[in-house]
Amino acid sequence: MIKGIYTAGRSLDHRIKNIDVIANNLANLNTTGFKREIPFSEIINQYGEVYVRKITSQQQGEILQTSNQLDLAISGKGFFLIKGEDEKIELTRDGRFKLNDEGFLVNYDNKKVLGKNGEISIVESLLGKDPKIIVSRSGEIKVGDKIIDSIRIVQVENDNELQRSGSSNFLPDENGYKDALDDTYSISQGFLESANTNPILEMESMIQLNKEYETAQKVISALDTSLGQANEMGKV
Structure with a gap:
């Protein structure tokens, strides 16, 4: 009893x-790029111990148009890489980006967005005759005819087990991350991914x-x- x-x-x-x-x-x-958590499941490991695991659904949310040239949405697999002042790397699907006072591309929380060449600086290129920023579906950033960098999109092995660092951000798992293959994602400029x-x-x-x-x-x-x-x- x-x-x-x-x-x-x-x-x-x-x-x-x-x-x-x-x-x-x-x-x-209403949180951009938020990934819902699937309710807790209890698992018995090989030693007979019971522990609780949280799983995140990485199913894609609806892609909504905003017409803001620095709003970006990923279709398919992958995450943006962002870096805070403490150098901590995070993964996110939240593409609400902007330029900070120093001309770097940052997210809404002022964490720097990483490209294939590192931190992305755009401000100097905006001083030319054609200041319009164009981001291709592969993530290439151009101002006029000048190529600035390419947004770095990465994938992880077990994305449904990633640990959150914020509402829409995740920490890389123990296996780290790798660059996503070009045919596994596309980027839409002027769009954002809604919560799933x-x-x-x-x-x-x-x-x-x-x-x-x-x-x-x-x-x-x-x-x-x-x-x-x-x-x-x-x-x-």
Whole structure:
């Protein structure tokens, strides 16, 4: 009976974590490039130990037009590389880019976007006669006829197991990353990728989890009552 209470208690904890995951998915419905988390799954490893793993769905979100020349969206596989002031490298599908005061291409959080030649500096090229920035589908950046660099797009081996560093950003896994093949992605200038969260499916999952949570609570209550009665009988 005590084992039953323990099992039901673990079930409650499991459901609470899943509800938190779904709540976070719903909270990021309008976050550019956000990738929904799939509710927790318990896994038994080769030593018989149980641990909880979070999985991220890397399914592509809808590509929406913004007409901003520095908004970029990836179609297909791959991530943009960004680097913060602490030199930490992150992966992201959030292509809301801009130029900082020094002329470097940065994301909304002022982290530098990396190209195949490193940090991308554009400001000097914008002083010419044709300041329009053109980004090709392969990621090549041109100002007028001058090629500046190419946006670096990378892939990882297990992208559904990446750890988040922010709402739409991830840290490279232990295997690092490699440059994506040209035929596995394309870049759309003037577009952004929306979150891949489906609010209807998330709400259905939330309702189901709440029902399961209530059921587990009732089981614990019933087992607790039975255990109390058994203890009273033992005292007679």
